[in-house]
Amino acid sequence: MKALLGKKLGMTQIFSAGGDCIPVTVIQVERCIPALKKTPDKDGYQSVLVAYGVRKEKHTNKPLKGIYNKLMIEPARVLTEFRGEDVPDDLIGQQLKVDMFAEGERVNVVGVSKGRGFAGVVKRHGFAGAPASRGSHEAFRGGGSVGMHTYPGHVFRGKKMPGHMGAERVNVRNLQVARVDVERNVILIKGAVPGSNGGLVRIMESRKKKN
């Protein structure tokens, strides 16, 4: 299988052999173990269930204990599924290592973006806002008109308006693996990945472009 869960630690930079400066995001893979394999015969589809992190005893209630006892692993912070992945039986319950990815390889990274709260249209949809001068009056960052008149008599569905922004699942495709540190189980990915520092991200093989 070629998929990992990891913790985004933050960004820094490294230098390539030629001296180019590469901005990288540091992702640490802590306890990350495949817990269960789902197969088309038994479950109707192929996937691997991965347990990540450590769950304290006091946070593990009886139903959760039942689940983890059945899986025969220590309780984890999250239990998530990677669809379409396969794992050999003898690797179930074994720590996943970052060396499944090689330097230069292309990956997709999924995370939960930073929450922006209730955001206006300028931030949320990139509206230009209104002129600051030349007779403008109290409407600098407004969205303007939302519709017409008696006809059509309603606001069109999907009209871009203010509202909650961020804190949603974001998939960034085709990012490059800049460096892999097997000793510390840390992977450096070129460029930014979604979410705040300390957030959980999924790293998967990119299906778009093979190096």
Next chain:
Amino acid sequence: MNLIDQLEIEGMKQEVPDVRVGDTVRVHMRIVEGEKERIQVIEGVVIRIHGGGIRKTLTVRKVSFGVGVERIFPLHSPRVEKVEVVKHAKVRQARLYYLRELRGKAARLKELKPVKSAEGRKKNPRKKQQSA
């Protein structure tokens, strides 16, 4: 120490001189032109130090043929071969942008003499010890 700092230290150069704002430095830059590689030396005043760890950069200003030139050097880049401190100067600002408006004699900085030894400078309590 957190993991990012550890990773940064690994990529950093072992020996970098203690450069301060206002210092006159000679930066030896490795330049690759096609097949050939040569070293270019740029001498000027450090007007700004930005970032820390592996992200530390120096902005060096020199007046070249009457034209002010500023270059930003990533201190830990492999392309920066060597940085020599030629002289130290007394400065009261962290950013010497005011030098841009000054020409000739007015753009001089008061030199601090003698050049303190590396050992002596480390004892300065204001400056954190440089970790290797």
